[in-house]
Amino acid sequence: MIRYAMVIDTKLCIGCGDCVVACKTENKVPAGLNRDWVVEATTGTYPNLKTEFRSERCNHCAKPTCLYACPTAATYRWEDTNIVLVDPNKCTGCGACIAACPYDARLIMNEGYVSKCTFCHHRVEQGLDPACVSSCPTRCMHFGVLDDPNSTVSKLLASREHKALLDETGNEPQVYFLT
Amino acid sequence: MKRREFIQLSATLSAGAMAPVALTGCAERPLPGTGEVVRTPTVCNVCFWRCAGTVSTENGRPWKIEGNPDDLHSTGRFCTRGDGGLGMYTDPDRLKQPMIRVTENGQQRFRPATWDEAFDYIAAKMNRIKDEHGEDRLCLFSHGPGGSYFRRMLTAFGSRGYTQPSFAQCRGPRDVxxxxxxxxxxxxxxxxxxxxxxxxxxxxxxxxxxxxxxxxxxxxxxxxxxxxxxxxxxxxxxxxxxxxxxxxxxxxxxxxxxxxxxxxxxxxxxxxxxxxxxxxxxxxxxxxxxxxxxxxxxxxxxxxxxxxxxxxxxxxxxxxxxxxxxxxxxxxxxxxxxxxxxxxxxxxxxxxxxxxxxxxxAMENVNLPRYPLPDPPAPKNNWMQAVQGEYPLAPAGIAQKVIDGSIGDDAFFKGWFVYGTNLGYTIPGVTEKLQQAAQSLDLFVVVDTMPYAITGYADVILPECTYLERLDPIRNSPEREPSLAVNFPAFEPKYDSKPGWWIAKHIAERLGLGDWFPWKDYGEELDWQLRQVGSSLDEMRRIGVKKFPRTTPKYFAPNENRQFNTGSGKIELHSDLLADYGHDPLPVYTPPPTRPDEKHLHLNYGRAAAHTFGRTINNPTLFELMPENTAWVHPVAAGDFGVSNGEYVRLKNQDGVESLPVRIRVTQRIRPDSVYLVHGFGHKESQLGLANGRGADDQGLITRILVDPIMGGTGMRGNFVTLIPEEASA
Missing domain, CATH: 3.40.228.10 (Dimethylsulfoxide Reductase, domain 2)
Known part of the structure; x- marks a missing residue:
């Protein structure tokens, strides 16, 4: 399996929400729904403070509990990669995947099927970065193949302290945050 | 009866029906970009930075906006607002047709008008002002590149009065x-x-x-x-x-x-x-x-x-x-x-x-010739001397002084064009003066894309189409490397809105000044300008941005001797010029106004990445990202006032002015003696379907104005607010 990863530098992220808007327009996500979002986490006491901004989305887990939970095989891996997609024609909207996702990354479309971040596989196929990554004005977001040790994402993870969210689930999430 | 009663546009027009949401059933949506995609170069106008990019439509429907990699303003990456620019076009609350103030049965209201009626009305009023007071008595308030056409039209008429709130309400002090x-x-x-x-x-x-x-x-x-x-x-x-x-x-x-x-x-x-x-x-x-x-x-x-x-x-x-x-x-x-x-x-x-x-x-732009135009009539009076003579060191119009200079029978200015600026939410403490000016002025024209509060004072409202539906002046702003960028219309103008150049040209023609707009389409002027520097409108339609080589150095050369454009020819730490005008030649410290009591907190304000002033709150995409502002307070202050996170309060300033309800954000990220608000919220116009009633307006709470004696700026940070919890029933 080819592992695509997103690596986001929280030291440079300004929490501007451009990734959210870029995703919505690129993917024509309806009003009221979002496939990605920005979390602001402030720790400490005035004046000794630390604020971390995180652009969050589906983690395209190497061990995706959503995929295991789907009773109709609507959730699937795209072309032997870790990119997890949903086939609306097979999705019954039962919500099992929503319950199984540790990240609350899945949403129900008005039509009744489940949707989520696709890592913009339609762009990846053309050699482009996902819309959020390629629009980010601070260039704090990176995308690439982890199996390639020379990719930017591999190099960043090799050289910088980082974390992934809810690692303890064993899902092997593939969105990393440089800290 | 008042000469101009404030009219809420919604009192005149019924809200347009929302377009029904298209449901596609359970069929899979096609992947984005698999349809027929058309790309058009754009220059963003959601803020004044004017990044260059590309608008994409898919199967004739708006899809997305992206940056142009050749553009140093954006390096191919638009910001939150720029990426959300399509909302400026799709906003259902846009101004839709010209409107003229009428009085019927003792009641003032706006009636929809044709463009011809609007132009006739404006030209007749301008000519009357010329006859009764002189041709130099009109003034333009402007924000954005499209103001230039109205400035041209007014200059040709004989009126040089011009002000941008971005001077005395924003960056003027640093310029000076x-x-x-x-x-x-x-x-x-x-x-x-x-x-x-x-x-x-x-x-x-x-x-x-x-x-x-x-x-x-x-x-x-x-x-x-x-x-x-x-x-x-x-x-x-x-x-x-x-x-x-x-x-x-x-x-x-x-x-x-x-x-x-x-x-x-x-x-x-x-x-x-x-x-x-x-x-x-x-x-x-x-x-x-x-x-x-x-x-x-x-x-x-x-x-x-x-x-x-x-x-x-x-x-x-x-x-x-x-x-x-x-x-x-x-x-x-x-x-x-x-x-x-x-x-x-x-x-x-x-x-x-x-x-x-x-x-x-040193930034550099392109040496781009101006389109040849007739010589303007010599100014009859020095309008700056007339309305802001006490600020001789101010190089630009001081918006609030221009307003003062428009109040009363003997006021200098008798007519206004207000282009793209919502004055009441832009200039502090000005609401009453706007009302007074509206009683004094003989003509009040508002040109905008949206029915902001300022339209309530207008005689004539002219709906401009958005930047996505028009040509704009060539972007030739200074950068690290010079470049030109052109904004092409990606869509036909919606409703009965029109480009600013078209509006100004037609007013000029009514006034017999058509030779100031000597073409049928503004593209002819842009093409002429572009051809002077080896490009053309056709080329720009293909590439969007054209880069030019620098002709001057970015930095001082080592050991280079230079003349500076100051009295001494040197960089002046001590300013004799300031001393000559009675100001301190070296900066001195003046303590700021102090809190009236423990229950009043400093009111500070700023901006958010999602919005440009109050101009984007009603943009459906950006509204969704940030629908209202919050009042930031430290936990200690929250405890003092007995308010908790997420609760609504009203802010009341030292002069008793109260805001709309605003949600409290309790955070360590602020001093315990201060409140912070993002600017631009608290609209009170029902015709702004999304923005209306959302959050608090900082501008309304700024009633103590600390005026800069050198350039006339309106210092806004000497205000204090106390928190009034909303009743549970409210």
Whole structure:
């Protein structure tokens, strides 16, 4: 399996929400729904403070509990990669995947099927970065193949302290945050 | 009956029916970009930075906007607002047709009109003003590139009156302060060379929340390379969170800190002696002046510990000349703002960073000829002398003085064009004066895309189409490398809206001034201009952005001798010009207004990445991202007022003005003596379906205005608010 990863530098992220808007327009996500979002986490006491901004989305887990939970095989891996997609024609909207996702990354479309971040596989196929990554004005977001040790994402993870969210689930999430 | 009663547009027009949501059933949506995609070059107009990019439609429907990689304003990456620009086009609350104020049965209302009726009305009123008072009695309030056509039309008519609230309500003090010191200003985009800086100092400037694209990009690029960031802000801003040193200064005491930094640089011999010897005048006087401003003294004013003041001054000097003490942008704070900008300029000179890599560079634009036009009529009167004569050092129109100069029977100005600026939410404490001016003026025209509050005063409302539906003037703003960019319409104008150039041309033709717009389509003028520099409209339609080589150096050459455009020809630490006009030749410290009591908190305000002032709150995409502002308060203050996170309160200022209900955000990220609001919310116009009633308007709470005696700026940060919890039933 080819592992695509997103690596986001929280030291440079300004929490501007451009990734959210870029995703919505690129993917024509309806009003009221979002496939990605920005979390602001402030720790400490005035004046000794630390604020971390995180652009969050589906983690395209190497061990995706959503995929295991789907009773109709609507959730699937795209072309032997870790990119997890949903086939609306097979999705019954039962919500099992929503319950199984540790990240609350899945949403129900008005039509009744489940949707989520696709890592913009339609762009990846053309050699482009996902819309959020390629629009980010601070260039704090990176995308690439982890199996390639020379990719930017591999190099960043090799050289910088980082974390992934809810690692303890064993899902092997593939969105990393440089800290 | 009032001459002009304030009319809410919704009282006239029934809201347009919402387009039904198209349901596609359970069929899979096609992947984006698999249909017929058409791309059109655009120059963003969601803010004034004007990044160049591309609008994509798919199967004839709006799809997305992306940056143009050849554009240094954006380097191919638009910001949050730029990416959300399609919402400006799709907003169902847009102005849809011309409207004229009428009185029927003793009631004033707007009636829909044809463009011809609107033009006839305006031309007749302008000619009457000319006959009764003179042709120079009209004024343009403007924000945005499209104001230029109306300025052209009014200049041709004989009226030169022109003001942008971006001067006296925003960046004017720094323009004047830097010009007094270096003989030239900071310009826009700001000429900070942050991508090469090793130390960046932000004084209340909240880069990142203030999302001027290339400025944020160059700032972040410096941080990526390990630059030291020093942020002075009462709030733990986004920038403060990325800083090596955050100085949570007591609001309003920045000048004390700046003077103490000068004290340290001079007394520890940390300034750039070669640079000062070569280029600078007045070090002796400055040295004597700053002896009193020790870090220990500054601590008593600012709350910043003396050792932190010394350490940060040394950090600046260590990185110099690659140190930017950032000039800020909205700097009308306490009325001594030109002097504070002077202090920043003086620090910059001591660090030797003006004209040096990593400090301030010389930006360059393209030498683009203007389209040949007739000679304008000579001005009959000096309108600046007439309405703002007490500010001879102000190089531009002072918006609130122009308003004052429009009130009363003997007022200078008799007619207004207001282009793209919602004056009541832009200029503090001006609501009553707008009402008075509306009683005095003989003509009041508003040109806008949206039914903002200002339309309520108009005689005629002219609906301009958005930037996505029109040609705009060629973007030729100064940058690190010169370039031109052209904004092409991606869509036909919606409703009965029209491009600004078309509107101004038709008014001019009604006035017999058609030779000022001697073409059928504005594209002819742009094509002529582009051909003078070896391009064409056709080429620009293909490429969007055209780069040109620099013809001047970015930085001073080593050991170069230079003349500065000041009285002495040198960089002036001590300003004789200011002394001649009765102002302090060196910056002095004035303590800010103090809190009336423990129950009043400093009112501070700023911007958010999601919005441009109040102009985008109703944009459906950006509204969704940030539908209302919150009032930030420290947990201690929240405890004092007995309010908790998420609760609605009203803010009441020292003069008894109350805001709309606003949600409390309890956070450690602010001093316990301050409240912070994002500017632009609190619209009270029902015709703004999304924005109406959302959040609090900071501008309405700013009733104590601290006027800058040098350039007439309206200092807005001397106000205090108390929190009034909303009743549970409200």
């Amino acid at each position: 302060g830097f010009a007094l010191t270096f003989g030239e200003g900071v310009g826009s985009p700001d000429r900070t060379d942050m991508e090469n800086s090793r130390c960046i100092v932000l004084i209340g400037s909240h880069l990142g929340e203030n999302l001027h694209n290339s400025q944020v990009q160059t700032w972040i690029s410096a941080l990526r390379k390990g630059a030291t960031l020093i942020t002075v802000d009462p709030r733990f801003s986004v920038a403060a969170g990325k800083s090596k040193h955050w100085l949570p200064i007591k609001p309003g005491t920045d000048m004390a800190l700046l003077l103490a930094w000068m004290h340290v640089l001079i007394n520890e011999g940390l300034y750039d002696a070669d640079y000062v010897d070569r280029y600078v005048n007045g070090l002796d006087k400055l040295t004597a002046h700053v002896q009193q401003f020790t870090p220990e003294w500054a601590f008593t004013q600012t709350g910043i510990r003396p050792e932190v003041i010394r350490e940060t001054a040394r950090e600046m000097a260590k990185a110099a000349p690659a140190t930017v003490v950032h000039p800020g942008r909205h700097v009308t704070w306490y009325g001594d703002d030109t002097q504070r900008s002077r202090a920043i300029a003086i620090l910059t000179a001591l660090l030797g960073s003006w004209g040096r890599e990593g400090g301030y560079l």
